[in-house]
Amino acid sequence: MTMTEMLTGMLVLSGSLLILASAIGVLRLPDVLCRSHAVAKALTLGIFLMLLGLWVYQGEKQTALKILLAIFFQVVTIPVGSHLIGLLALQKDIPRWRHRPIDDYREPGNRS
Amino acid sequence: MKSFGVNLLIAVIWLLLSAEPSVIAFAMGFLLGFVLLAVFQRVLGSRxxxxxxxxxxxxxxxxxxxxxxxxxxxxxxxxxxxxxxxxxxxxxxxxxxxxxxxxxxxxxxxxxxxxxxxxxxxxxxxxxxxxxxxxxxxxxxxxxxxxxxxxxxxxxxx
Structure with missing residues (x-):
């Protein structure tokens, strides 16, 4: 095994383990907003590491630049998706784990 | 922002001067431009x-x-x-x-x-x-x- 193959293997393996962790998080965590934590963080780094592994494997070819673009778009859009899911959950008032009155949360617009 | 333009310009000139255009050459040019801006920061106002x-x-x-x-x-x-x-x-x-x-x-x-x-x-x-x-x-x-x-x-x- 060459150095490149070892590095590729490590990156892809750790990326897929992180994606597995985020999938378990979607199953285990109690409500929508907690699940979006697992998706936003673990999925972003997981996909980043997997694509990075692919990039290391490809080397400096023309196709390799496209992988950089794919990394960029994935990393930029996943947190935005989780933000939108959270926003919808807040606006629709979806049932939450341990629903408590929000002590220091003011509705936007009620500001003095 | 002006200094960033100068840096980019130096990188492009370096790319055109190099024998074989590649990503590495562009990165080299960018680094070189950065070093130039660092050395001449008084004159170029790039502090x-x-x-x-x-x-x-x-x-x-x-x-x-x-x-x-x-x-x-x-x-x-x-x-x-x-x-x-x-x-x-x-x-x-x-x-x-x-x-x-x-x-x-x-x-x-x-x-x-x-x-x-x-x-x-x-x-x-x-x-x-x-x-x-x-x-x-x-x-x-x-x-x-x-x-x-x-x-x-x-x-x-x-």
């Missing part, structure tokens, strides 16, 4: 640009560390913590006085740092509503965001 570049580098390091810590945190929460030990709730974070771009960057970074995701940016760009997994101590979360993220973002945007 502010240098400061911003170093602040950006520092921010990227801080952010990368926070991102890794967030992932370790998520893995730990997912695998080893029971539902009953979680106290998720919303907290607010005041961002009065920041430009829209800075608010955007801050909210993106908050989504990727330990324990918090951005849920809502109010229409007047003054308050962020965050969701945290452990909301027992909101002021500690706010102080941490102030100390770690807000300061390093403001150091290169201003």
């Amino acid at each position: 502010d640009y240098m400061r911003r570049v170093f602040a950006l580098g520092r921010f990227l390091l801080v952010f990368a560390w926070e991102f890794l810590a967030a992932n370790a945190n998520v893995v730990w929460v997912v695998l080893f913590r029971s539902k009953e030990s979680l106290h998720p709730n919303f907290i607010t974070y005041d961002v009065t006085g920041l430009k829209p771009f800075e608010v955007l960057l801050l909210s993106y970074c908050i989504s990727l740092t330990p324990g918090s995701t951005t849920v809502q940016v109010t229409d007047d760009f003054r308050t962020l509503v965050l969701h945290t997994l452990d909301a027992d101590n909101p002021s500690a979360v706010r102080a941490r965001l102030d100390r770690v993220l807000k300061r390093s973002i403001l150091s290169f945007t201003r």
